Amino acid sequence: xxxxxxxxxxxxxxxxxxxxxxxxxxxxxxxxxxxxxxxxxxxxxxxxxxxxxxxxxxxxxxxxxxxxxxxxxxxxxxxxxxxxxxxxxxxxxxxxxxxxxxxxxxxxxxxxxxxxxxxxxxxxxxxxxxxxxxxxxxxxxxxxxxxxxxxxxxxxxxxxxxxxxxxxxxxxxxxxxxxxxxxxxxxxxxxxxxxxxxxxxxxxxxxxxxxxxxxxxxxxxxxxxxxxxxxx
Numbered sequence: 249x250x251x252x253x254x255x256x257x258x259x260x261x262x263x264x265x266x267x268x269x270x271x272x273x274x275x276x277x278x279x280x281x282x283x284x285x286x287x288x289x290x291x292x293x294x295x296x297x298x299x300x301x302x303x304x305x306x307x308x309x310x311x312x313x314x315x316x317x318x319x320x321x322x323x324x325x326x327x328x329x330x331x332x333x334x335x336x337x338x339x340x341x342x343x344x345x346x347x348x349x350x351x352x353x354x355x356x357x358x359x360x361x362x363x364x365x366x367x368x369x370x371x372x373x374x375x376x377x378x379x380x381x382x383x384x385x386x387x388x389x390x391x392x393x394x395x396x397x398x399x400x401x402x403x404x405x406x407x408x409x410x411x412x413x414x415x416x417x418x419x420x421x422x423x424x425x426x427x428x429x430x431x432x433x434x435x436x437x438x439x440x441x442x443x444x445x446x447x448x449x450x451x452x453x454x455x456x457x458x459x460x461x462x463x464x465x466x467x468x469x470x471x472x473x474x475x476x477x478x479x480x
Contacts, residue, residue, distance in 0.1 A: 276392070280399040287372070291400075294368040295408035301361035302409045302452035306416025308350050309444035314424040315344045317436035326431065333427050358455060365459025369401065373467045384472040397464035398457060405456020406449075413448035417441060 284291050315335055318326045330337050335344060373380070380393060424432035 276395050276399055280396055280403065283396070283400055284403065290368070290372070291404055294365060295404050297361045297364040298405060298408040298452055298456060299412040299415070301357045301455070302412030302448050303416035303419070304357050305354050305451060306413040306445055306448040307420045308354060308416075309448060310417045310420035310441055311424070312344055313440040313444055314420065314428075314432050314436050316440070318428060318432060319343060321431075321435055326428070329428055358451070362455055362459045365401070365456060366462060369397070369460045369463035370466070373397075373463050376467070377470070380467050380470055381472045384470070390468040393470075394464050394468040397460055397467055401456050401460035401464075402453065405453045409449045409452025409456070412452060413445045416448065417445050 315330055318330060319337070327337055330344075336347065337344065383393065421433065424436075
């Protein structure tokens with residue numbers, strides 16, 4: 249990909265030239281990574297809320313997979329162990345799903361996570377008024393500013409979601425080992441575990457992009473003169 253694309257238009261008797269500078273996607277990624285490194289601790293605090301929410305989601309999903317693995321053995325002893333552990337298992341049940349209470353707790357934790365991301369990103373926009381104004385004065389288009397914020401949030405979200413999903417799955421398996429013994433590991437479906445973990449990562453990544461969308465639009469629509477005039 250070329251570093252810049254400059255279409256020029258010249259008219260007879262006029263020295264006017266239209267220029268359009270287009271930065272490659274690779275350069276946008278480099279700028280986003282540099283911004284994350286500069287604001288590492290702020291990014292870490294923002295990501296931690298996502299890690300906790302995704303970890304809880306992964307924990308619930310993997311715990312359900314473990315319970316279904318135990319039920320698949322059709323052993324009364326394991327069914328009674330699930331009931332003692334708090335699972336609502338009826339005699340005719342062959343599979344289990346998350347309870348309404350668990351679903352509401354997961355939804356609320358994810359909503360709190362999104363609100364935290366929006367708040368943190370709005371603060372980031374406020375701190376970067378002059379930076380945004382400088383880029384726009386140098387010719388950065390609205391879509392370039394939008395791309396930068398989405399890339400930063402996407403990288404932070406993907407990293408935080410991976411850590412949260414893996415941590416939640418690990419804690420769920422450890423809890424199952426303490427509660428049911430090694431049979432909890434030997435009877436579960438590792439394919440279901442992988443799907444639950446990947447799903448949690450996907451949800452965390454999408455939530456991160458959703459949380460940054462409004463602050464990114466606000467940053468992209470800023471006028472260069474107004475951004476440069478704000479005192480920090």
